[in-house]
Each structure stands twice: as structure tokens, then as C-alpha cells.
Amino acid sequence: MVEVRLRAVRVDLQSNTPVLLLQESEGLGRTLPIFIGAPEATAIAFALQGMETPRPMTHDLIRDLLAALDTTVTRVVITELRDSTYYADVVMQRGGSEVRLSARPSDAVAIAVRTGSTLFVADELMDAEGILLAVEDEDDEDEAATDGASGANPEEIVGEFRHFLDTIRPEDFSS
Numbered sequence: 001m002v003e004v005r006l007r008a009v010r011v012d013l014q015s016n017t018p019v020l021l022l023q024e025s026e027g028l029g030r031t032l033p034i035f036i037g038a039p040e041a042t043a044i045a046f047a048l049q050g051m052e053t054p055r056p057m058t059h060d061l062i063r064d065l066l067a068a069l070d071t072t073v074t075r076v077v078i079t080e081l082r083d084s085t086y087y088a089d090v091v092m093q094r095g096g097s098e099v100r101l102s103a104r105p106s107d108a109v110a111i112a113v114r115t116g117s118t119l120f121v122a123d124e125l126m127d128a129e130g131i132l133l134a135v136e137d138e139d140d141e142d143e144a145a146t147d148g149a150s151g152a153n154p155e156e157i158v159g160e161f162r163h164f165l166d167t168i169r170p171e172d173f174s175s
Contacts, residue, residue: 001077001120002130006109007031009041009048020044020109021133022078022121030130032078032121034086040106047113059110066115070094076112078105078121081129 007023018041022032043059045051056064066073071094078088088108092099103111112119121130 002027002030002123002126004032004078004119004121004126006044006048006113006119009044011041020106022109022119023133024121024126024130029132030126031133032126032130033133034078034105036106040104040110043110044106044113047110059107059114062111063114066092071099073111073115073117074098075118075120076103076108078108078119078125080122080125 003025004022005025007021010019010021011017012019012035015035017035018038020034020036020041022034024030043057046053046057047059053060071092073090074093075091076088077091078086080087086105088103088105090101090103090108090111092101109119111117
């Protein structure tokens with residue numbers, strides 16, 4: 001498994017679709033891009049920015065339920081790409097037993113952000129789908145960028161995504 005960090009949640013300017021950028025913590029700095037839905041991107045961005053909502057969002061409720069059941073999320077693993085769909089596992093610890101649940105990567109990452117859990121990508125998946133993508137460094141290394149908060153020059157972002165789109169296959173666009 002390759003340890004990754006959520007490097008950014010951006011919006012692909014051509015398709016207007018949010019994309020998670022999971023960058024390996026060590027090594028070449030390969031990035032696994034995963035296109036996600038707007039509600040999931042919003043949920044992740046809210047958690048990254050520490051935004052409080054009047055009532056718990058779904059992923060906050062999941063975090064609170066797990067805590068009430070004395071269950072800890074130990075890691076999230078993006079496991080595979082099958083038929084143009086990414087798969088992930090949320091790995092939890094409860095009473096000395098490991099519990100693994102399948103999840104959409106966007107939901108798994110939203111839970112990981114809220115629980116402070118480590119993110120991983122399967123070796124084979126990163127080897128097959130990881131790309132080298134320049135992502136602007138943030139002042140706060142622990143905080144991932146959202147599209148409006150990155151401070152990047154819009155022309156640079158367009159250039160990055162054009163390069164990204166030139167290297168990605170059409171079947172990678174569905175999730």
C-alpha cells in the first residue's frame with residue numbers, strides 16, 4: 001500500500017466536476033485523481049475548513065456513531081478501479097477486531113478527514129493510474145486546498161488540468 005494525503009479538492013474547469021487529488025506521501029509524488037460528486041466535494045471541503053453546520057452532516061453523523069460504538073477508523077484504502085469505478089475500504093478497529101467496509105472513495109475520504117485517519121492507495125492501483133501532477137504547495141501542509149482557496153493563478157490551474165486531461169483515458173471519467 002502507498003500512503004497518500006489528500007492534496008487538494010479541485011474543480012476540473014472543462015467538465016466542471018470536482019476531483020480529489022491523492023498524492024503519495026513518499027516517493028515520486030504520483031497523484032491519483034478521482035472525480036467525485038459536488039455534494040461529496042462540499043462535505044470534504046467543509047471538514048477541511050472546520051466549518052460547523054447547525055445539524056450534523058452525514059459524515060459527521062457516521063463519525064459520531066462510530067465513536068458512540070467505541071469504534072476507531074484506522075485507515076482508508078482506495079483498493080481498485082473496476083469498470084471505470086473506484087472502490088475503497090474503510091478499515092476500523094472495534095474491541096480488538098478489525099472490521100472492513102466497502103465504500104465510495106469520496107465517502108471514505110470524507111470520513112477519514114473527519115476522523116484523522118490515514119489514507120492509502122493499493123500499490124497496483126497507484127502504479128496503473130497514478131500520474132505526476134504539479135499541485136501548488138500550501139502554507140499549511142496539513143490542509144488540502146479547495147478550488148477557491150488555493151490562491152493559484154487560474155491560467156496555471158487550466159494548464160495543469162489540460163495536461164491532466166491529455167493523459168487520462170475516457171473511462172477514468174466515470175465513478
